[in-house]
Amino acid sequence: MTTIEAPTTQARVADRWPMLQEAPTGPLTRLTAAAAATLFRAATKRLGISVSEDGSPADIVLHRPEELYARLSRHGLIGLGEAYLTGAWDAPELGETLTVLCRDLDGLLPRWAQRLRGVYERRRGEKDLNTPENAREHIGHHYDLSNDFFALFLDPTMSYSAGLFSSLPSTEDLALAQHRKIDRILDEAGVGAGSRLLEIGTGWGELALRAAARGAQVTSVTLSVEQAELARRRIGAAGLGHRVDVELCDYRAVEGTYDAVVSVEMIEAVGERFWPVYFAKIDEVLAPGGTAVIQAITMPHGRMLATRNTETWITKYIFPGGLLPSTEAITDVVDAHTRLRVRSRLSFGAHYAETLRRWDIALREHADEVRALGFDETFLRMWHFYLEYTRAGFAADYIDVQQVTFTRD
Known part of the structure; x- marks a missing residue:
């Protein structure tokens, strides 16, 4: 290595x-x-x-x-x-x-x-708020680094979120774990042939691809120029361009009506002030009888309250404007601002620790290729620390990841 x-x-x-x-x-x-x-x-x-x-x-x-x-x-x-x-x-x-x-x-x-x-x-200031103007800059800071960079350590699905393994410890291929995670989200949301699906946060297109392969009509929105470009290419190469529309669009500007709404590890970039807006938008566009599923990294409520207004190493170097919600915060927001109600939760933080471990190994194995892309040793150390620091949080049960399913009264 x-x-x-x-x-x-x-x-x-x-x-x-x-x-x-x-x-x-x-x-x-x-x-x-x-x-x-x-x-x-x-x-x-x-x-x-x-x-x-x-x-x-x-x-x-x-x-x-x-x-x-x-x-x-x-x-x-x-x-x-x-x-x-x-x-x-x-x-x-x-x-x-x-x-x-x-x-x-x-x-x-x-x-x-x-x-x-x-x-x-340091107290967080106005520039940390994920206003429509700031949000594009915050997303670009991380996700527009380079598609080639992310391809060096992600699995072939280009999924940048927790995989769901059949069991732990596991030697299972990470791509299979990512497909299991995606398929569970689509199953929970009831996505099938003819479904109108909204995805908030495109990633590099794998969920949209699998939904379209089921016969769904997908609208996927993102603020990352790099992600949108590669997602469109992947979707076109799969011959599913007629079923998927990838838009460079803030979630607040989404219009239309959808049978299902899904969002994978996007809420962490929304910010506490805009959580009501985020869930209200999901509520607004969800058709009667529809289902929404989000995958969210969460932290204990007390820790969230203690750190929500202070800068952390992660917000300074990796995710400006980010904040992990607590399960209590999610429930309180949807109860107070929407007609959505939590139907079920799946917690699988240990699976994220394993996912991060594999990403870190892959990144170090491809360190020379990262350098060839123009990144320096400090960048490599930053990403090694970020991946291992985050893995430690999941391994220590300090943070968690959940799939939360919502229906509407």
Whole structure:
């Protein structure tokens, strides 16, 4: 497997990645960094995570401990991720180490330190809101990186969401797990010959393809130019262009009436302020007797309330404007703003952990091809950290993924 090297120098990283400017310095930073070092050592020792500062084998190997502690002291968990991006530390088994941390995320800091979060946590501003103008930019930031890049680590279905395996652990082909996930959504929504189906969030077209193969007439909307282009090509190559219309369109602008509405891992990019609008649109376009199914990554309600207004490493580097809902939030919104009612839920977070594990392995195996596309070592480290950080969340049951089926009173 091709390794992902640490960037050559911190200065070079800061030059190409302005968000990774030089680590904070100064008298105050030295004081807070010393406190961060004490808390870091105490937490890792309590959790049984070995730490090395001399290059000897350990769960966490610190190359520039002063930088790590400085970033931790000023930016908390964002600083932990940023220190990984700059190469200040490494972990031979990153996902496993992050899983141990994630299982105790609420207890990593003593209560007195948790009360100081307001000192370093950044509040989210207007640019983080997924208004129609901001939403296109936010979606483009992630999904318009390069179709060739995503093809390097996704399975042939180009599905960028959790697969549903027949059982775990599994050696099953990921494409089969993706088709099982899609087929369950279409079955729950009652999609068959003659169905009018709306898909909010096209991805790269696999769900639309499978729905059209059933004889459905599909309208699929997306804000990603790259995804729309490839989805149209794939649909045309399958000879199903007469059954699928892929539109570059915000979900808020959708019109018409549909027998079924499906949306796979799209709600995470909607934002709390617009959840009522999102579900109201589904309610508005759903025909009498219709069914809606969404697949959503969820988090505990208390954690959602605690973090909904603060910037995280994920929102800063991967999904600007994103927020994971809780199951309670989804239920409260649909009850208050729509005629929709939850009929059933399927929870399969462990399946997402396995999906992410496979994506990360594939990405590292194709690291040279990623470099050939023009991406640098910091980008590779960012994606390795993102995939393993997210996998840890699912492996630790800190976050979940659910298929939620709605009918309308």
